Amino acid sequence: MEKSFIAFVENSIKKNWDLDALTDYKGATLQYKDVARKIEKLHILFQESGIKPGDKIAVCGRNSSHWGVTFLATLTYGAVIVPILHEFKADNVHNIVNHSEARLLFVGDVVWENLNENDMPNLEGILLMNDFSILVSRSKKLNHARGHLNELFGKKYPCNFRKEHIHYHKDSPEELAVINYTSGTTSYSKGVMLPFRVLWSNTQFAHEVLSLKAGDRLVSMLPMAHMYGLAFEFLYEFSIGAHIFFLTRMPSPKIIFQAFADIKPNLVVAVPLIIEKIIKKSILPKLETPTMKLLMKLPIISDKIRAKIRQQMIDAFGGQFYEVIIGGAAFNQEIEQFLRSIEFPFTVGYGMTECGPIICYEDWKRFKPGSCGKAAPRMELKIGSNDPANVVGEIYCKGENVMTGYYKNPEATKEVLDKDGWLRTGDLGVIDSEGNLTIKGRSKNMLLGPSGQNIYPEEIEEKLNNMQYVSECIVVQQADSKLVALIYPEFDQALAQGIDEKGLEKIMEENRVALNAELPAYSTISRVKIYQEEFEKTPKKSIKRFLYQNIQ
Numbered sequence: 001m002e003k004s005f006i007a008f009v010e011n012s013i014k015k016n017w018d019l020d021a022l023t024d025y026k027g028a029t030l031q032y033k034d035v036a037r038k039i040e041k042l043h044i045l046f047q048e049s050g051i052k053p054g055d056k057i058a059v060c061g062r063n064s065s066h067w068g069v070t071f072l073a074t075l076t077y078g079a080v081i082v083p084i085l086h087e088f089k090a091d092n093v094h095n096i097v098n099h100s101e102a103r104l105l106f107v108g109d110v111v112w113e114n115l116n117e118n119d120m121p122n123l124e125g126i127l128l129m130n131d132f133s134i135l136v137s138r139s140k141k142l143n144h145a146r147g148h149l150n151e152l153f154g155k156k157y158p159c160n161f162r163k164e165h166i167h168y169h170k171d172s173p174e175e176l177a178v179i180n181y182t183s184g185t186t187s188y189s190k191g192v193m194l195p196f197r198v199l200w201s202n203t204q205f206a207h208e209v210l211s212l213k214a215g216d217r218l219v220s221m222l223p224m225a226h227m228y229g230l231a232f233e234f235l236y237e238f239s240i241g242a243h244i245f246f247l248t249r250m251p252s253p254k255i256i257f258q259a260f261a262d263i264k265p266n267l268v269v270a271v272p273l274i275i276e277k278i279i280k281k282s283i284l285p286k287l288e289t290p291t292m293k294l295l296m297k298l299p300i301i302s303d304k305i306r307a308k309i310r311q312q313m314i315d316a317f318g319g320q321f322y323e324v325i326i327g328g329a330a331f332n333q334e335i336e337q338f339l340r341s342i343e344f345p346f347t348v349g350y351g352m353t354e355c356g357p358i359i360c361y362e363d364w365k366r367f368k369p370g371s372c373g374k375a376a377p378r379m380e381l382k383i384g385s386n387d388p389a390n391v392v393g394e395i396y397c398k399g400e401n402v403m404t405g406y407y408k409n410p411e412a413t414k415e416v417l418d419k420d421g422w423l424r425t426g427d428l429g430v431i432d433s434e435g436n437l438t439i440k441g442r443s444k445n446m447l448l449g450p451s452g453q454n455i456y457p458e459e460i461e462e463k464l465n466n467m468q469y470v471s472e473c474i475v476v477q478q479a480d481s482k483l484v485a486l487i488y489p490e491f492d493q494a495l496a497q498g499i500d501e502k503g504l505e506k507i508m509e510e511n512r513v514a515l516n517a518e519l520p521a522y523s524t525i526s527r528v529k530i531y532q533e534e535f536e537k538t539p540k541k542s543i544k545r546f547l548y549q550n551i552q
Contacts, residue, residue, distance in 0.1 A: 017163050041149055049125070049141045056103060067108075071224070077168075104124060125142045221274075261318060264319060268323075276335050329541060371432075381437060394427070453523070472487075482527075484527055
């Protein structure tokens with residue numbers, strides 16, 4: 001089997017030439033042949049500007065068709081792409097552009113407003129992704145190439161550009177393809193070096209376990225600068241000839257549902273937060289009424305209600321999908337059990353940027369509740385404990401999906417990658433005899449109890465998140481080792497029920513007492529602190545814990 005990622009791209013363009021490829025939701029559509037033409041023009045631009053294979057090109061903006069074109073054009077030329085999350089602060093973007101030694105930067109208009117070209121002195125040019133126009137140029141060659149691009153294209157293809165003209169860069173497995181900078185929550189982020197074999201192996205994995213075909217539809221709502229969204233809402237779909245719709249604005253639940261209703265996707269890829277919000281806001285309140293609780297206890301009626309709720313959920317996602325894949329963060333166990341009870345077709349995967357991203361997966365029909373699947377094809381797992389099925393240990397993985405290291409950071413690479421290729425994930429878990437992995441928490445979040453017991457704050461938070469009027473929470477440890485729960489309550493809901501600030505405090509105290517009744521003595525919560533606004537989050541929608549460690 002040819003292990004070439006670029007062959008996936010090239011073959012798909014030729015095979016699906018006249019099919020729709022990329023659409024900006026409520027905007028223009030590009031067919032595969034249009035994408036090919038735009039790639040070709042960017043190749044001419046790169047060549048005329050003196051960009052060589054192996055040079056770095058950065059891209060930073062919201063998901064869009066032109067973001068996808070920029071990504072594909074860079075790789076098929078043989079250059080290295082540096083995708084940057086558009087949510088990053090300006091100084092973080094400047095830092096990544098400089099650290100990666102990018103020669104060109106493609107930006108979205110919203111991102112560009114906050115950047116300062118003087119803080120990126122080594123860039124030769126900055127181009128606006130909307131129309132590939134030049135915003136900043138420090139190169140005569142680039143000015144000339146952009147100014148004469150149509151003329152140069154016409155000269156190269158005087159009689160029409162056809163699929164026979166496509167001959168892209170031939171990638172080799174260990175050749176660097178992507179430098180993807182991690183969320184950078186505690187300090188400047190590290191650049192994860194992903195060679196072409198990682199892109200190939202993740203795309204090949206999707207071909208093996210998912211069932212999309214040419215012409216199928218998908219909504220892209222996770223940031224493509226993140227490997228999860230990139231691999232499973234763009235690269236796989238493009239390689240199969242699917243039609244990808246980009247939500248170019250902030251994907252609020254309202255916009256997402258509208259898009260699902262219009263597009264009716266054949267696969268849904270999501271993070272837990274989106275699913276949890278939908279269920280907490282639209283489904284659970286209906287089931288909490290006394291009548292419903294009673295009806296749910298009657299066997300035949302409860303089955304009918306479950307079937308009805310399941311259908312409502314399926315319709316909410318457009319009604320045409322095979323399964324919903326959930327990943328990117330831990331999934332709330334109570335919500336997961338609820339989805340199981342109505343037989344909703346979902347599965348939970350596990351991965352990280354350093355594996356581009358997939359480590360574990362299982363089809364929803366065979367998926368073990370509470371786990372995150374088994375080792376993906378071409379990947380191995382092990383647990384750093386003497387009894388991996390029962391004693392929690394750090395999760396290690398190795399295989400074709402593993403990065404080559406962190407860019408220009410051998411010390412950080414050595415900390416996580418050993419000489420045999422095993423990657424330390426920083427997560428803790430257990431593996432059963434069938435190979436199902438269950439995650440217990442992040443090793444860096446683990447707290448030590450008064451007598452050295454391991455406390456996993458995520459497990460406490462999960463229970464607390466299911467209590468009344470709790471929107472989100474984190475559990476932190478004070479200097480005296482006592483645990484405090486920081487809570488952002490459901491203010492709107494409380495207000496609608498006529499509950500004031502004092503009333504909310506009383507309810508949160510009741511929650512604390514009820515929670516402690518379920519916890520071992522060493523992990524009980526000593527007090528609750530109410531926050532007036534949502535906690536700050538990383539692009540993966542996990543709370544930036546480090547911001548809340550020093551509570552008073």
